[in-house]
Amino acid sequence: MSDATTKPMDDIMSLCKRRGFVYQASEIYGGINGFWDYGPLGAQLKKNLRDAWWEDMIMNPCWGRTGPGGERVRCVPVETCIIQNPKVWEASGHVGGFNDPMVDDKETKQRFRADHLQGGYLGSSPAGDPALALAQMQGQITKVEHIPAFTITAGGPDEAAAILLADRKLQKLLGVSDANILPSISPGAAPLLQLTYRGQPAFAFIFPVSGAVQEHAHAQIPSPFTGKAGSLTAPRQFNLMFFTYTGATATENDKVYLRPETAQGIFVQFKNVVDTTRVRVPFGIGNTGRSFRNEVTPRNFTFRSREFEQAELEFFCHPDDSFEWYKFWRDFRMEWWQSIGLAGENLILREHEKDELSHYSTGTSDVEYRFPFTAPGFGELEGIAHRGNYDLTQHAKHSGAKLEYFDTDRGETLPNGAKKGERYMPHCIEPAAGLDRGALALICEAYTRDESRPSPEIMKFHPRVAPIKAAVFPLVNKDGMPEVADRLHADLFKRFGRTGFVETDAKQSIGKRYARMDEAGCPFCFTIDGDTLTDQTVTVRSRDTGLQDRIAIDKVSAFLTDALLA
RNA sequence: GCGGGUGUAGCUCAGUGGUAGAGCGUCACGUUGCCAACGUGAAAGUCGAGGGUUCAAGUCCCUUCACCCGCUCCA
Numbered sequence: 111m112s113d114a115t116t117k118p119m120d121d122i123m124s125l126c127k128r129r130g131f132v133y134q135a136s137e138i139y140g141g142i143n144g145f146w147d148y149g150p151l152g153a154q155l156k157k158n159l160r161d162a163w164w165e166d167m168i169m170n171p172c173w174g175r176t177g178p179g180g181e182r183v184r185c186v187p188v189e190t191c192i193i194q195n196p197k198v199w200e201a202s203g204h205v206g207g208f209n210d211p212m213v214d215d216k217e218t219k220q221r222f223r224a225d226h227l228q229g230g231y232l233g234s235s236p237a238g239d240p241a242l243a244l245a246q247m248q249g250q251i252t253k254v255e256h257i258p259a260f261t262i263t264a265g266g267p268d269e270a271a272a273i274l275l276a277d278r279k280l281q282k283l284l285g286v287s288d289a290n291i292l293p294s295i296s297p298g299a300a301p302l303l304q305l306t307y308r309g310q311p312a313f314a315f316i317f318p319v320s321g322a323v324q325e326h327a328h329a330q331i332p333s334p335f336t337g338k339a340g341s342l343t344a345p346r347q348f349n350l351m352f353f354t355y356t357g358a359t360a361t362e363n364d365k366v367y368l369r370p371e372t373a374q375g376i377f378v379q380f381k382n383v384v385d386t387t388r389v390r391v392p393f394g395i396g397n398t399g400r401s402f403r404n405e406v407t408p409r410n411f412t413f414r415s416r417e418f419e420q421a422e423l424e425f426f427c428h429p430d431d432s433f434e435w436y437k438f439w440r441d442f443r444m445e446w447w448q449s450i451g452l453a454g455e456n457l458i459l460r461e462h463e464k465d466e467l468s469h470y471s472t473g474t475s476d477v478e479y480r481f482p483f484t485a486p487g488f489g490e491l492e493g494i495a496h497r498g499n500y501d502l503t504q505h506a507k508h509s510g511a512k513l514e515y516f517d518t519d520r521g522e523t524l525p526n527g528a529k530k531g532e533r534y535m536p537h538c539i540e541p542a543a544g545l546d547r548g549a550l551a552l553i554c555e556a557y558t559r560d561e562s563r564p565s566p567e568i569m570k571f572h573p574r575v576a577p578i579k580a581a582v583f584p585l586v587n588k589d590g591m592p593e594v595a596d597r598l599h600a601d602l603f604k605r606f607g608r609t610g611f612v613e614t615d616a617k618q619s620i621g622k623r624y625a626r627m628d629e630a631g632c633p634f635c636f637t638i639d640g641d642t643l644t645d646q647t648v649t650v651r652s653r654d655t656g657l658q659d660r661i662a663i664d665k666v667s668a669f670l671t672d673a674l675l676a
Numbered sequence: 677g678c679g680g681g682u683g684u685a686g687c688u689c690a691g692u693g694g695u696a697g698a699g700c701g702u703c704a705c706g707u708u709g710c711c712a713a714c715g716u717g718a719a720a721g722u723c724g725a726g727g728g729u730u731c732a733a734g735u736c737c738c739u740u741c742a743c744c745c746g747c748u749c750c751a
Contacts, residue, residue: 119744123744127687128701139741140742143741143743221748343677346677350751407749409744411744466751589709617703618708620709620711621712621713622712651710
C-alpha cells in the first residue's frame with residue numbers, strides 16, 4: 111500500500127504535465143485561475159473512470175446485486191442541460207442561498223452576510239423621550255450620513271439585542287455597559303435598549319444597517335468584532351453560480367445560470383422519466399456532466415476547480431425503505447471506489463455528524479481520499495446523501511407540477527387481489543461523485559516511487575482505468591521481430607482499442623520502452639524476442655513487479671481480457 | 677480575501693546589471709538480445725505578462741497573472 115503522506119504533490123503534478131495527464135488551462139496565456147485541461151492520457155483516464163461509473167451504476171447497477179428489498183437494482187440515464195430555466199435554481203435554493211452580499215472585516219478577517227449587520231443607533235431628544243427619538247431616527251435611518259454607534263451581526267434586530275445583552279465581552283469591545291431592553295414603543299418597532307455608551311447614559315434602537323449605508327459609508331461603520339471603524343469592506347457578491355445571458359440582447363431579464371450541480375436536471379425530468387419509460391419506484395436516474403462553481407479559493411491542483419464534472423445518481427424509493435437504500439448505496443459506493451484501485455487506507459467512508467447535516471437530510475456520508483495535499487486529513491470524492499423528498503417537493507411547489515408517484519404495488523389489497531395503490535412523494539438517495547476528484551485520487555494513488563528500479567516513477571493504475579492497456583515491443587528492431595510485433599499489436603488494437611490505448615514501439619532500448627510504459631501506467635508489455643520466432647511465445651512483463659512470464663502468442667488476448675476484468 | 681513562497685527549454689534547475697545555460701527527456705541516424713545502455717547529431721526559450729530605471733535588465737523597481745503553502749471562506 112502506498113502512503114499518500116509521503117508522496118510529494120509537486121512530483122505528481124510534474125509527471126502529470128510531462129506525460130500529458132493534466133495541463134493548465136489556457137497555459138500559453140498565463141493560465142486561468144481554477145481551470146485545468148486534460149491531456150491525452152488524462153482524458154482517457156477520466157473517460158475510463160466515467161465509463162466505469164456508467165457501467166456499474168446504469169448499465170449493470172451494483173454489478174447485478176439485489177437491493178434491500180431483494181429486487182434487482184434498476185437505473186436509467188438522462189443527459190440534461192447545463193443551462194436550465196433560472197427558476198430551477200430558485201427552487202433548489204441555489205440562487206437565494208448563495209447570492210448574499212458578504213462583508214469582510216479586514217482586521218479580524220471575519221466574513222459575514224451584509225444583511226446580518228445590525229446597527230445600534232443612539233437616540234437623542236431634548237427630553238430623553240424615546241418615542242420622539244424613534245420618530246426622528248426613522249426619517250434618517252436610510253441616509254448615508256447616519257452611522258450607527260456600534261454594530262452586531264445577527265439574523266435580526268431582536269436577536270442582535272439579545273446577543274448584546276448576553277455577551278459581556280462583546281459589550282466591552284463595543285463600549286457598551288449596563289444594557290437593558292426596554293419595552294418596545296409599539297408592536298413591531300425596533301428593539302429599544304437603555305445602556306451606557308462610552309460612559310454616557312443613552313438609549314439605542316437596533317436597526318439593520320441598510321445596504322446603501324454599507325455601500326457608501328463602510329469605512330465609517332464600526333466593526334461588529336472590534337467596535338472600531340475603518341476595517342469593514344463594502345458588501346460584495348460572492349456568486350457561487352456562474353451566469354450568462356441567453357439571446358443576443360443580454361438584458362437582466364435574459365440572465366441564466368450555469369448549473370452548480372447535475373442533480374437538479376434529474377429532479378426536473380423525474381416526471382417525464384416516470385411517464386415515458388415504464389420505470390417503477392424504486393429506481394435511479396443517473397446524469398453525468400460539467401458543473402460550475404465560482405469557488406472563492408480554487409486550490410490544490412484540480413481538486414477544487416471552477417469547472418468540473420460530476421456523476422450523480424438520484425435513487426427514488428418509498429419513504430419507508432429510504433434508510434435501507436441509503437445504507438445500501440453508501441456501502442456500495444465505498445466498495446466501488448475500492449474496486450477501481452483506491453483499495454488502501456487512504457480511502458475512508460465518513461458518516462456526517464448531526465450538526466453537519468442539511469436541514470432536510472437524515473443521513474449523509476462522504477467517501478473521502480487522503481490526498482497528499484490533505485494528508486493527514488481527507489478530501490471528499492463523493493457524497494451519499496439521504497435527501498428525503500426535499501427536492502421533488504421544492505420543484506412541485508415552484509413549478510406547480512404534480513411530482514408525486516402513484517405506486518400500484520402498495521396500499522390495501524382489493525377484493526380482486528389487486529392493490530389499491532398509494533400516492534406519495536418518493537424519497538431520494540443521492541450518490542454524487544466528482545469525476546475530476548476521482549481521477550485525481552486515481553493519479554495520486556497510482557503514483558509510486560521505487561528507487562530500487564532503474565525507472566523509479568511508476569503509475570500503478572488499476573487495469574480497468576489505466577489509459578494505456580497494453581504495449582507490444584519487438585525486443586530488437588530486426589530479425590523479423592518488428593513484423594510479428596506489428597501483427598500482435600494490430601490484433602490487440604482491434605480487440606482492446608475501444609477501452610484504451612494499445613501501443614507499440616520499436617525504437618531505443620527495451621529498458622527505456624518499459625520505463626516509459628511504467629510512467630504512463632501501462633499494466634502489461636508483451637515482448638517479441640528470438641524465441642517467439644521458433645516457439646510462438648512472448649514475454650509478458652508486469653508493470654508492478656517488473657517480472658516477466660512466457661505465454662503463447664495466441665493466448666495474449668485472453669490474458670489481457672482476464673487482466674482487464676480482474 | 678489575507679500572509680508567505682515560486683515562476684528561465686517538455687521536466688528538474690543553475691545563471692555576479694554586460695553573448696540564453698546544464699542534466700534528464702524528445703527526435704534522427706548508428707549500434708542492440710530484457711529493464712531510462714552507448715555513440716553522433718538535431719530541434720526546442722515571449723527568461724509568466726506589462727510598464728519603469730539604465731548605455732545595457734533573466735538579474736533592480738512598480739503593477740499584474742498563474743501555481744504552491746498557511747489562514748480565512750465555502751458544502
